[in-house]
Amino acid sequence: MLSMEWLEKAACTEEDPELFFPVGTAGPAARDTAAAKEVCAQCEVRVQCLAWALKAGESGVWGGTCAEERADLRRKAQWSHAVRSARSARSDGSSPSSRSDRSSRSSRPDRSSRSARSARSAAT
Template structure:
């Protein structure tokens, strides 16, 4: 099920924002916060659909998100990620 109001459920909600908007190797530390986040997919879709350029969102860095956007510039990332999650859920049942 897709969570519309995902931010209050995010694993990073209690983090200092500066910890998620870092450069270089520090991004790997920021991404670790996302690994167990229940709303990681919603967060990533938000960043991709709104082409947010800075920070770690949904466990991906700016560079990683730019690569996805180049491959599918006109995609509705919410739809793509929601369908992928639904397929994964069906496959694991």
């Protein structure tokens, strides 16, 4: 279970919780989101709050981000992880281009056997 000890120091505990859980993304909801982010900007535990929301999959405004922004952060983190994994695979001595060259060569038909077949069928 994730610890929430940091919540005791959170600036949002003195605010109306509904401010941090707006319904929608336009009009009053957009104003509430902006106001909630202003509270977060002054909070000493914003980083811990954001980490919590990313791990727990929370909705609403947490750590100065809305759910859509956290989804973007997760996608970027997954992309970064994929890039690091690819770099790591390359550092083990095999490069993606050398692997693809080998696989493309093995999947190509052998031209010499094709021309030999053609010559045999033409002779008969």
